[in-house]
Amino acid sequence: MMLDKNSFAFIWHAFWLSLAETFTDKNSVLPGLILLAGGTQTDIGTLTAIMIGVPLISQIIFASLLLKKSYKKKYLLVGIYLRVTAFLGVALSIYFLKEFTPQLFILIVFFWMALFSISGAFVGISYNDLLGKSIESSKRKKFFVIKQLTTSFGILISAFVLKKMLVGFSYPDNYKYAFTLAGILLFIGTAGYYLVKERATIVDENAINFVKIIKSIPTQLAQNKNLKYLVIIANLIGLTITITPFYIAYAKKLFVFNNELISNFLLYQIIGMITSNLFWHYLIKKIGFKGMIKISILLYSIVPVSALILSQLNSSGIFSLLFLLVGAAISANRIAIDGALIEISNDSNRVMFTGIFGSLNIVSVVFPLLISLIIAKFSYQTVFIIFPIITLSAYYFTHKMSCPVDGDEVKTI
Numbered sequence: 001m002m003l004d005k006n007s008f009a010f011i012w013h014a015f016w017l018s019l020a021e022t023f024t025d026k027n028s029v030l031p032g033l034i035l036l037a038g039g040t041q042t043d044i045g046t047l048t049a050i051m052i053g054v055p056l057i058s059q060i061i062f063a064s065l066l067l068k069k070s071y072k073k074k075y076l077l078v079g080i081y082l083r084v085t086a087f088l089g090v091a092l093s094i095y096f097l098k099e100f101t102p103q104l105f106i107l108i109v110f111f112w113m114a115l116f117s118i119s120g121a122f123v124g125i126s127y128n129d130l131l132g133k134s135i136e137s138s139k140r141k142k143f144f145v146i147k148q149l150t151t152s153f154g155i156l157i158s159a160f161v162l163k164k165m166l167v168g169f170s171y172p173d174n175y176k177y178a179f180t181l182a183g184i185l186l187f188i189g190t191a192g193y194y195l196v197k198e199r200a201t202i203v204d205e206n207a208i209n210f211v212k213i214i215k216s217i218p219t220q221l222a223q224n225k226n227l228k229y230l231v232i233i234a235n236l237i238g239l240t241i242t243i244t245p246f247y248i249a250y251a252k253k254l255f256v257f258n259n260e261l262i263s264n265f266l267l268y269q270i271i272g273m274i275t276s277n278l279f280w281h282y283l284i285k286k287i288g289f290k291g292m293i294k295i296s297i298l299l300y301s302i303v304p305v306s307a308l309i310l311s312q313l314n315s316s317g318i319f320s321l322l323f324l325l326v327g328a329a330i331s332a333n334r335i336a337i338d339g340a341l342i343e344i345s346n347d348s349n350r351v352m353f354t355g356i357f358g359s360l361n362i363v364s365v366v367f368p369l370l371i372s373l374i375i376a377k378f379s380y381q382t383v384f385i386i387f388p389i390i391t392l393s394a395y396y397f398t399h400k401m402s403c404p405v406d407g408d409e410v411k412t413i
Contacts, residue, residue, distance in 0.1 A: 005369045006134040007143055009192040011150050018151035022158035023182040024087060025266055026051040027326065029162070031248040031393060032262040033175050034109065038102035041249045045372035048245045050113050052238075053365030055358070058121035063355025066125050070352075073198045076126035080190050081207075082119035085185035086112045094176040096288025121358065128354045132342050133199055144339050145281045147330060152274040159270040163263035174259065201347055217356055226344040227353055229401040231360045233293060234337060236394035238363035239387045240300040241333070244326060246371060247307055250380050255316040264320045272327025280335055289343060289403045290334035294395060299329035304384035343403045 024030060030051070034043050045308065089112040097105055135143050166174045221228040237412060255261065284292055303325045310319045345353040374383055 006196055007139070007146075009195040010131060010135070010143070011147050012192030013189040014147050014186050014194075015154045016149045016192075018154035019158040020087065020182040020186040020189070022155045022266070022270070022351065023162055023178040024090075024183075025269075027244045027269065027330075028114070028248060028262055028323075029175075029178065030109075031245045032259070033172075034106055035173055035249065035252055035257065036259075037097075037105055037109075037282065039106050039217060040372075041246065041371045041375060043106055043367045044245050044249050045370075046110065047113065048242055048293040048368035048371075049365050050110060052115040052242060053361070053368065054114060055120040055124060058118050058211060059125055059358030060355045062122050062125050063351055063359075066122075070201050071198050071404050072126040072129045072201075073193060073196060074089045076123055076130060076188055077193060079119045079123035079126065080186065080335055083116050083123070084187045085259050086116035086119070087179050087186065089115070091148045091176050091179035094172045094179065094215075097172050100190070104325050109383045117213055124150075124358065125351055125354045128338075128342060129201065129347075129351050130193075130196065130198060132345065132350045133201065133347055137343070140339065140342065141284055144335050145277070148277050148371055149274075149281065149337055150233060150253060152270070152331070155270045156274055159263075159267050163267055166259040166263045167354060171259065187211070201351075213352060216352075217360070220318060220356055224344070224353070226401045226403075229397045230337070230344065231357055232397050233297070233394045233401075234357070234361055235363040236391050236397075237300055237333065237337075239367060240304060242364060242368045242371060243304055243383060244367075246375070246383070247322065247326070250307065250311070251316065253317060253380075254311055254314075255319070261316055261320075264317075265323045268323035269319050269327040269330070273331040274323035274327075275324075276328035278333050280332060284335065284363070289336055289339040289402065290398055292332055293340060294398050296329060296333040296336045297391060297398070299325060299332055301388040303329055304388050308381060309386050340401075346402075 022029075026048075030047060030399075031044050034047055058171070066075060069075065090109055093100075093108045093112065094106065100108065162178060165177055168174070169177060221231070248262070251257065251261065251265070280292065288292075303322065306325055307319075307322050310322050313319070341354065341357055342350070371383055
């Protein structure tokens with residue numbers, strides 16, 4: 001299938017980004033780096049809050065700035081270049097690792113990842129607006145699936161390379177090379193956006209500022225039920241999403257923890273993403289974005305319970321199979337939430353919706369820090385049983401929202 005120039009540009013960036021993110025994966029590689037450096041499960045909680053929560057919360061701040069801009073592409077590029085800087089900053093910090101105490105090194109990594117995450121918020125708002133303006137609504141389902149298939153292919157390539165790198169080089173050189181390569185690959189990915197011809201967004205200069213956006217949140221949620229329910233759903237799913245990096249800490253408690261185990265987890269996660277994508281490509285045509293949200297809820301509810309079951313078999317190889325499910329859940333959620341957010345918004349309110357949606361994802365900021373405390377006070381088992389039950393309640397709210405592009409052509413599940 002031939003892609004138009006705009007679709008190709010977005011997919012080009014997505015491919016190179018997928019390569020870069022695999023080398024620095026927030027669910028396996030980064031937690032592995034922190035744990036091997038002497039970090040604790042509390043550090044994993046802090047890292048998760050930085051990587052997942054910070055970019056979402058930061059969106060409301062940048063929304064107030066970017067809403068006033070008719071053109072967003074240049075701000076998107078600035079954000080990506082800052083992310084490149086963050087990757088290379090981590091690589092440089094690893095190069096000087098011997099000069100730091102373990103805790104200081106971990107704090108430095110937190111700094112660079114905070115820069116990565118904050119600039120990611122800047123990127124996210126600009127990206128959604130640019131994508132919404134550049135790709136027609138009728139083409140978006142197909143675009144999101146092709147994008148996910150393409151990125152899965154890129155991730156598979158980089159997963160095998162990373163596995164060789166982690167096992168073939170000693171710590172910390174393996175991580176230094178991984179982050180250096182990630183920075184280079186992400187830089188290459190920016191080339192795609194220079195192909196996009198952005199059209200201007202009409203903005204109301206008098207109606208937009210940070211204070212007004214904050215004050216408008218209750219009204220926006222009251223007037224836009226789809227946004228309100230998507231925020232609720234995302235927070236409920238977020239409970240089990242934030243558990244994901246803790247599977248690495250749980251594995252460290254159960255098994256011999258080394259680079260090979262980390263790379264196996266990542267490889268299985270990638271395989272899960274790719275194989276499930278083949279199915280999502282077919283399924284989304286039948287059930288739409290809302291149906292995919294339901295699939296995401298189900299998968300993220302199953303994963304923690306599966307972790308408990310597989311851990312009872314006392315085999316790191318069998319436990320690695322958990323990450324097949326993790327990959328499938330990540331893939332489904334990306335297609336579902338990203339697609340739904342774009343479909344329930346339009347050119348005039350997309351930036352504001354993205355900012356509000358991100359800022360109200362409070363679970364992603366608060367709960368990674370609380371999870372480590374709950375685990376310390378009770379157990380991993382407590383978290384892995386209670387959180388999925390809460391996530392399942394999100395299914396109720398999917399029946400209250402609609403995605404315009406789904407229309408009447410899709411089946412309900």
